Amino acid sequence: MSDALKHHASAARRVVSAIFFMCGTFIGMWASRIPHVKEATGLDESGFGLLLLVMACGAFVAFPLTGMLIDRMGAAPMTKILASANVIAFLLVGLAPSVPILTLALFFAGFTFGALDISMNGWGAEVETAYGKPIMSSYHGLFSLGAGAAALVGGLAIELGLSVAVHFALWSAVVAPLLIWFWRQVWPEERAPAGEDKAPLFALPKGGLILVGLMALVAALGEGAMTDWAALYQIEDLGYSESLAPTAFTVFSIAMVIMRLAGDRVIARFGPVLVARMSGFVALFGCGLLVSGLNIWTVWAGSFVMGLGYAVLFPLAMSRAAGDPHMSKGSALAAVATLGYGAFLFGPPLLGFVGDLLSLRASFATVALLTLAIPLLAGALRVRA
Numbered sequence: 001m002s003d004a005l006k007h008h009a010s011a012a013r014r015v016v017s018a019i020f021f022m023c024g025t026f027i028g029m030w031a032s033r034i035p036h037v038k039e040a041t042g043l044d045e046s047g048f049g050l051l052l053l054v055m056a057c058g059a060f061v062a063f064p065l066t067g068m069l070i071d072r073m074g075a076a077p078m079t080k081i082l083a084s085a086n087v088i089a090f091l092l093v094g095l096a097p098s099v100p101i102l103t104l105a106l107f108f109a110g111f112t113f114g115a116l117d118i119s120m121n122g123w124g125a126e127v128e129t130a131y132g133k134p135i136m137s138s139y140h141g142l143f144s145l146g147a148g149a150a151a152l153v154g155g156l157a158i159e160l161g162l163s164v165a166v167h168f169a170l171w172s173a174v175v176a177p178l179l180i181w182f183w184r185q186v187w188p189e190e191r192a193p194a195g196e197d198k199a200p201l202f203a204l205p206k207g208g209l210i211l212v213g214l215m216a217l218v219a220a221l222g223e224g225a226m227t228d229w230a231a232l233y234q235i236e237d238l239g240y241s242e243s244l245a246p247t248a249f250t251v252f253s254i255a256m257v258i259m260r261l262a263g264d265r266v267i268a269r270f271g272p273v274l275v276a277r278m279s280g281f282v283a284l285f286g287c288g289l290l291v292s293g294l295n296i297w298t299v300w301a302g303s304f305v306m307g308l309g310y311a312v313l314f315p316l317a318m319s320r321a322a323g324d325p326h327m328s329k330g331s332a333l334a335a336v337a338t339l340g341y342g343a344f345l346f347g348p349p350l351l352g353f354v355g356d357l358l359s360l361r362a363s364f365a366t367v368a369l370l371t372l373a374i375p376l377l378a379g380a381l382r383v384r385a
Contacts, residue, residue, distance in 0.1 A: 079116065091172045139334035255303075290364055
């Protein structure tokens with residue numbers, strides 16, 4: 001890579017990294033204020049659950065549309081537009097005065113968030129190609145770091161007695177100057193060639209990308225299970241106190257950040273196939289420790305090992321999708337994201353049904369059983385012309 005191109009790619013990498021971090025803060029900020037938003041709506045668990053489902057549906061509507069627009073406009077321009085729209089969307093969520101308006105705001109927030117996730121991965125993959133070495137994992141590490149940082153700031157906002165509206169408005173004011181920086185970044189537009197089939201309205205993975213999508217699905221299901229059920233599993237099945245239960249997810253998240261920030265060097269050294277295969281075995285071992293529930297230390301160790309195992313699988317899947325030789329970039333990214341985020345959003349409720357029928361231990365045993373597939377699917381990460 002020439003000095004000029006290297007400088008150009010380095011500047012773009014800083015911008016894309018900042019966008020991933022900012023996108024992570026959306027999640028952390030929203031998660032920290034969910035109890036207050038629920039209280040303000042006056043809805044019960046079922047009613048508020050439907051409200052959250054509206055946000056998930058917004059993201060799902062966005063995936064295929066974004067894939068189509070990336071092929072027509074390029075990932076970088078779409079990312080700039082969507083980063084700006086996402087700031088506005090979450091500001092509207094904080095200011096929503098009633099449940100109907102909040103419902104519309106959450107759909108818009110889910111739509112812009114889901115679309116931004118696709119486009120920023122696309123832009124990140126282009127920068128990764130310019131670098132000629134893996135850098136996607138570090139993007140996702142910064143996303144996780146942003147979510148954790150925003151959650152801590154959210155706790156501080158609650159301690160200071162800030163309303164949701166004031167909290168979200170202050171956050172928007174802090175982030176807004178970054179948007180100017182994003183828009184000033186010049187990057188060559190990579191559109192689908194005129195003769196190439198662009199992303200259809202609803203894209204399904206083809207060929208080896210089907211296996212990549214299934215690997216992303218299993219990894220996302222494991223992450224979603226830890227997010228939604230780890231604390232309850234320790235309380236209801238293992239009998240641990242409520243004060244100790246959240247620690248498992250905290251440990252899991254720390255491991256995810258550590259591995260994602262270190263993942264690029266590991267992938268460059270050993271290659272995506274071997275790293276994915278070993279990650280699957282590591283995640284499986286962690287699941288085994290968690291399911292055993294021998295003591296609190298075993299549970300925490302299992303949570304940490306699971307975080308290490310699942311951390312780089314989704315970034316690897318997105319990099320593979322962006323370079324797929326048989327589908328346009330927009331189609332491939334949208335297809336893999338639909339499977340991965342579908343598992344993350346809708347998988348945990350299905351695991352909840354397993355928990356109701358059997359136990360939450362059985363739910364995590366189900367995750368472990370599915371994780372067995374990751375080493376078998378890892379070979380699909382090898383791109384074949």
